[in-house]
Amino acid sequence: MEWENQTILVEFFLKGLSGYPRLELLFFVIILVMYVVILLGNGNLILISILDSHLHTSMYFFLGNLSFLDICYTTISIPSTLVSFLSERKTISFSGCAVQMSLGLAMGTTECVLLGMMAFDRYVAICNPLRYPIIMNRNSYVPMAAGSWLSGVVNSAVQTTFVIQLPFCRNNVINHFSCEILAVMKLACTDISGNEFIMLMATTLFTLMPLVLIVISYLLIIFSILKIRSSEGRSKAFSTCSAHLTVVIIFYGTILFMYMKPKSKETLNLDALDATDKLVSMFYGVMTPMMNPLIYSLRNKDVKEAVKHLLNRIFFSK
Numbered sequence: 043m044e045w046e047n048q049t050i051l052v053e054f055f056l057k058g059l060s061g062y063p064r065l066e067l068l069f070f071v072i073i074l075v076m077y078v079v080i081l082l083g084n085g086n087l088i089l090i091s092i093l094d095s096h097l098h099t100s101m102y103f104f105l106g107n108l109s110f111l112d113i114c115y116t117t118i119s120i121p122s123t124l125v126s127f128l129s130e131r132k133t134i135s136f137s138g139c140a141v142q143m144s145l146g147l148a149m150g151t152t153e154c155v156l157l158g159m160m161a162f163d164r165y166v167a168i169c170n171p172l173r174y175p176i177i178m179n180r181n182s183y184v185p186m187a188a189g190s191w192l193s194g195v196v197n198s199a200v201q202t203t204f205v206i207q208l209p210f211c212r213n214n215v216i217n218h219f220s221c222e223i224l225a226v227m228k229l230a231c232t233d234i235s236g237n238e239f240i241m242l243m244a245t246t247l248f249t250l251m252p253l254v255l256i257v258i259s260y261l262l263i264i265f266s267i268l269k270i271r272s273s274e275g276r277s278k279a280f281s282t283c284s285a286h287l288t289v290v291i292i293f294y295g296t297i298l299f300m301y302m303k304p305k306s307k308e309t310l311n312l313d314a315l316d317a318t319d320k321l322v323s324m325f326y327g328v329m330t331p332m333m334n335p336l337i338y339s340l341r342n343k344d345v346k347e348a349v350k351h352l353l354n355r356i357f358f359s360k
Contacts, residue, residue: 053133054226055215056126070127076328077120083335084109100183101167104160105338107187108289111156112331115149118142119220119327126219136210139221144202147223151248152194154297157290158252159186164283165259169266197244204237219327249297256290285338292330 091097091106119142126132134142163183167174205223208230218225223241227234263283270276 053135053214054139054221054229056132056134056219056221057215057217066127070124073120073127073328074124076332077116077124080116080328080332081113083332083339084112087335087338100163100178101160103183104156104163104187107190108153108156108160109335111149111153112334115146115153116328116331118145118149123219134221139216139226140202140206143205143221143223143226144198146220147201148194148198150194151197151244152190153293154249154252155190155193156187157286157293158255159183159190160286161252161256161259161290162186164286165262167282168263168279193248197248201237201240201244204240208232208234208237253294256294260287288337289330289334292333296330 087109088106091102091109122134122142163178166177170177201223205227208227209232210229211231213229213231216222216225216229227237227241230237260283267276267279270279
């Protein structure tokens with residue numbers, strides 16, 4: 043029929059936790075608190091890295107970018123999700139869904155590449171400490187961070203362009219909290235194998251390649267640490283990268299669990315996501331950005347000292 047070749051949908055319905063009003067209210071309170079923590083925690087890290095001259099290094103420049111990224115990523119989806127929890131009309135326009143999908147994909151891609159850049163930074167710091175100021179100078183780490191953002195923009199632009207050109211017909215129910223690209227693609231009333239191939243290539247290039255860089259960097263880091271004779275020296279060397287390693291494990295562990303676990307064809311056509319999938323989705327979208335500043339603050343002496351120094355300047359300068 044003629045409608046099968048046209049995009050006739052003007053809005054999508056975000057299912058989320060629809061049908062569970064009490065659970066929605068509970069999630070509203072929990073996610074709102076988490077969002078406030080995300081804004082305060084990451085905002086403070088950005089402020090500290092700017093105001094404290096001791097933190098004007100590549101590591102904290104990357105960390106500031108990561109914090110800004112987490113604020114942007116959560117702001118894309120959390121406010122609209124909170125509104126939908128309290129609203130009976132849980133819809134989003136086609137254009138609004140495209141924007142949310144595009145920005146979310148850009149932020150997620152950028153974070154993958156940025157974590158790879160941060161792993162390389164830690165490798166140079168531990169394996170080549172004498173050359174670290176020369177290799178990781180401003181002329182190096184600024185383009186590296188800019189390249190991470192550019193990678194996110196390019197990947198998002200390409201994938202979103204192909205998705206919004208798909209024909210969407212009768213089914214407009216997105217079984218998710220937000221316009222996640224894979225959930226949107228599955229609503230198309232046409233073959234999406236081409237889009238899935240593009241996504242596979244993008245995942246390999248922008249997700250798995252940074253992961254390979256991270257793994258290689260930390261293998262070299264471990265070998266270098268094992269060569270240190272004193273236990274105190276090994277502990278000090280590992281402490282410089284433990285926070286980043288923790289963030290990487292949480293971030294990539296969640297992604298791999300969400301997108302690379304096997305799913306049967308019947309599972310993909312169910313009306314409701316598995317409870318585990320929804321919890322993991324929330325963990326990935328909210329918990330990870332909230333934990334990043336906590337991990338870096340609690341496991342980094344420089345950040346602790348910078349916080350104390352900043353508080354002393356504010357309260358005891360007079």
